[in-house]
Amino acid sequence: HGKLWFFNEITGAWYNDTAYTGGTSxxxxxxxGDAMYFLTDTSLVRRKAGSFGxxxxxxxxxxxxxxxxxxxLTIWNNRMWFAANLQGGKCAVYVSDGTTTSTAFEFPDTFxxxxxxxxxxxxxxxxxxxxxxxxxxxxxxxxxxTGASLTKLYEExxxxxxxxxxxxALCTQGPLLIWGHNGVRRPPTVAYPDLPAEDLADAGS
Numbered sequence: 001h002g003k004l005w006f007f008n009e010i011t012g013a014w015y016n017d018t019a020y021t022g023g024t025s026x027x028x029x030x031x032x033g034d035a036m037y038f039l040t041d042t043s044l045v046r047r048k049a050g051s052f053g054x055x056x057x058x059x060x061x062x063x064x065x066x067x068x069x070x071x072x073l074t075i076w077n078n079r080m081w082f083a084a085n086l087q088g089g090k091c092a093v094y095v096s097d098g099t100t101t102s103t104a105f106e107f108p109d110t111f112x113x114x115x116x117x118x119x120x121x122x123x124x125x126x127x128x129x130x131x132x133x134x135x136x137x138x139x140x141x142x143x144x145x146t147g148a149s150l151t152k153l154y155e156e157x158x159x160x161x162x163x164x165x166x167x168x169a170l171c172t173q174g175p176l177l178i179w180g181h182n183g184v185r186r187p188p189t190v191a192y193p194d195l196p197a198e199d200l201a202d203a204g205s
Contacts, residue, residue, distance in 0.1 A: 002020070002022065002023055002024045002025055002026045002040060003016055003017075003020065003026075004016070004017045004020045004026055004047075004056075005017075006054060015054045017047075017054060017055060017056050018055070019050070019055045019056055019057070019058065020047075020056065020058060022040055022041075022043075022045060022058060022060075023040030023041035023043065023045075024040070024041065025040060025041065026038050026039070026040045026045075027039055027040070027071075027073075028071070028072065028073030028074075028082065029073075030073055030074065030075055030080065032075060032080055032098055033098055034048065035047060035048045035098065036048075036049075036056075037061070037073065037080060037098065038073065039070045039071065039073050039082055040070075041069075041070075042063055042064050042065075042067040042068075042069070042070055042084070043060050043061075043062065043063040043064070043070065044060070044061040044062045044063075044070065044073070044080070044082060044094075044096060044101060045058060045059070045060055045061065046058070046059045046060075046061050046098060061096060061098065061099070061101060062094070062096065062101035064084040064092075064094070066086055066087045067084045067085065067086055067087065068085050068086070068087060069084075069085045070082055070083065070084050070085070071083050071085065071113045071114055071115070071116075071127075072113045072114065072115050072116035072125065073116075074116045074117055074118055074123075075118065076118035076123050077118075077147070079095050079096065079097055080095070080096045080097075080098065081093060081094070081095050081096075081104070081116060081123060082094055082096075082116070083113035083116065083125065083127075085112045085113060088110075089110035089111075089112070089130060090106065090107065090110060090111070091106065091107045091110075091111040091112060091113050091127070092104075092105070092106045092107075093105055093106070093107075093113075093116075093125070093145070104145075105145065105150060107143070107150070108150075109129070110129055110130055111127055111128070111129050111141065111143075112127050112128050112129070112130070112166075113125055113126075113127040114126050114127045114128065114166065114167070114168040114170070115127075115168055115169070115170035116170070117170050117171060117172055117177075119172045119177050120175070121146075122144050122145060122146050122147075123144070123145040123146075123147075124142060124143070124144055124145075124153070124170065124177055125142070125143045125144075125145065126140075126141070126142050126143075126167075126168075126169075126170040126179050127141060127143075127166075128140060128141065128165065128166040129141055129155075137157070137164070138157065138164045138165055138166040139155055139156065139157040139165055140154075140155065140156040140157055140165035140166060140167060140179075140181045140182075141154065141155045141156075142154040142155075142170075142177075142179055154179075156181055164182055165181050165182055166182060167179065167180045167181050167182050168180075
């Protein structure tokens with residue numbers, strides 16, 4: 001099983017919550033309402049604090065079937081949002097109030113989510129699209145969801161076998177949305193259908 005560790009800033013003590021016996025890879029921890037939520041394997045899990053806040057009570061909010069991984073848990077519009085990377089290469093985004101969970105939208109083509117972040121009133125999703133003869137090449141893509149429309153903001157790479165532009169880095173800083181990409185041997189092909197060239201540039205050194 002995976003583990004959850006806690007550090008008490010006041011006492012300097014470390015704790016391992018032995019009550020957690022769930023999935024192998026807890027990730028995407030967020031505080032929402034009176035509980036902590038996280039993703040593990042194919043589920044959204046809720047943790048409410050128990051004795052002294054150390055030993056928790058865990059409940060599975062939602063398990064997504066026919067899914068390889070769940071990723072990108074974030075808070076937007078007073079709801080939790082996360083993506084399920086489905087078997088067959090498709091991806092669906094879910095929204096939850098901590099009790100009920102429903103499908104918000106699905107990507108129109110194959111896509112695998114790595115990270116999501118709320119920024120300036122929209123939800124941004126970073127991930128990859130498989131390509132190549134054996135489907136092992138990866139294009140990097142960034143999408144923008146406004147609540148009414150889903151738009152591909154950025155794409156990099158041509159998806160040939162052995163070309164992996166996948167990257168899990170996505171964050172915000174002031175008005176900036178920032179993401180990373182993996183370097184590859186061949187020069188990347190960059191497409192930005194919704195941004196003029198003068199608005200998309202390397203940050204420099």
